[in-house]
Amino acid sequence: MRDLNDLQFFAAVVRHRSFSKAARTLGVPKSRVSRRVAVLEGRLGVRLLDRSTRSLHVTEVGEQIYERARAAIEEADAVEDVALRMRAEPRGLVRISCPHGLREFISHPLPAFLAANPLLRFQVIMTNRRVDLIEEGIDVAIRIREQLDTDGDVQVRKVGASRRILVGAPQLLADADPPGKPGDLLRFPLLHQQEQTGAGAWTLVNPSGQKETIEFQPKLATGDFALLVGAACAGAGIALVPRANCAAELASGQLVRVLAPWGARDGIVHLVFTSRRGMLPSVRAVVEFAAGALRAATN
Numbered sequence: 001m002r003d004l005n006d007l008q009f010f011a012a013v014v015r016h017r018s019f020s021k022a023a024r025t026l027g028v029p030k031s032r033v034s035r036r037v038a039v040l041e042g043r044l045g046v047r048l049l050d051r052s053t054r055s056l057h058v059t060e061v062g063e064q065i066y067e068r069a070r071a072a073i074e075e076a077d078a079v080e081d082v083a084l085r086m087r088a089e090p091r092g093l094v095r096i097s098c099p100h101g102l103r104e105f106i107s108h109p110l111p112a113f114l115a116a117n118p119l120l121r122f123q124v125i126m127t128n129r130r131v132d133l134i135e136e137g138i139d140v141a142i143r144i145r146e147q148l149d150t151d152g153d154v155q156v157r158k159v160g161a162s163r164r165i166l167v168g169a170p171q172l173l174a175d176a177d178p179p180g181k182p183g184d185l186l187r188f189p190l191l192h193q194q195e196q197t198g199a200g201a202w203t204l205v206n207p208s209g210q211k212e213t214i215e216f217q218p219k220l221a222t223g224d225f226a227l228l229v230g231a232a233c234a235g236a237g238i239a240l241v242p243r244a245n246c247a248a249e250l251a252s253g254q255l256v257r258v259l260a261p262w263g264a265r266d267g268i269v270h271l272v273f274t275s276r277r278g279m280l281p282s283v284r285a286v287v288e289f290a291a292g293a294l295r296a297a298t299n
Helices: 006-016 019-028 030-044 062-090 100-105 111-114 169-174 182-187 225-233 241-250 281-297
Strands: 047-053 057-058 091-096 119-124 142-143 155-162 164-170 189-191 202-206 211-214 238-242 267-273
Touching: 006 019, 006 062, 019 267, 030 142, 030 225, 057 062, 057 238, 062 281, 091 100, 100 142, 100 225, 100 241, 100 281, 111 155, 119 281, 155 238, 155 281, 164 169, 164 225, 164 241, 169 225, 182 211, 189 202, 225 238, 225 267, 238 241, 241 281, 267 281
Parallel strands: 091 119, 091 142, 189 238
Antiparallel strands: 047 057, 142 267, 155 267, 164 238, 202 211
């Protein structure tokens, strides 16, 4: 049926056995109710009501259509109820993708967030690749890029910047002259954040804007920052990692800065999601949670 309103008018007339009472209940003129019921009869090609000045009788086919109309209206009301509930409180499943390097920043505050939102279900896809939100059914994606995403199909919320620095264990550097320029790093084993095979490359910059790229065969290559930091602490090589991921090791002296103030260009930590329009409370809550959790990764 193209117009559910016509069925609603008809069902109200049958329920109240009166056009006048139906009109008062619906809050519309009686003439409109009569006209829409007549339109419905014309569209269906059957007579639904026999009416006279004193009585109103529902035809046999009218009774059958009334039962179906009532069921359709109840289903429509149920749909609206679901939408209202979904808009009122975070609930249901939200899927978020997160790079491996940001896992710890999400995992620590996550239990408290879930406890505060008991009707929300949360699925985290850990991956360093760029996910397609629409094709893969991802509600929110956490990304670190040197430039913000400009895809017109997604909304972007910037969280902050992630500064990548060179670090190594003191014992590794004690046995050799410390590097004075980027090319000197090639005298040391290097630990690289990559998951594909082949040579690695670092493009390093300093505060004056100088830029230099070095290529190398990594001693260790992985997309997991925790593994890189652990290997660096053990003296396996020099790593280029976000400062937030090795802050504790720097504070304890397990790691020291190498070739300061050279480092990589800052990565922009940001969230992408499909649209702000009609955003469910569950997705909005996850966006706010992720933004707050990730601020610790932007020092």
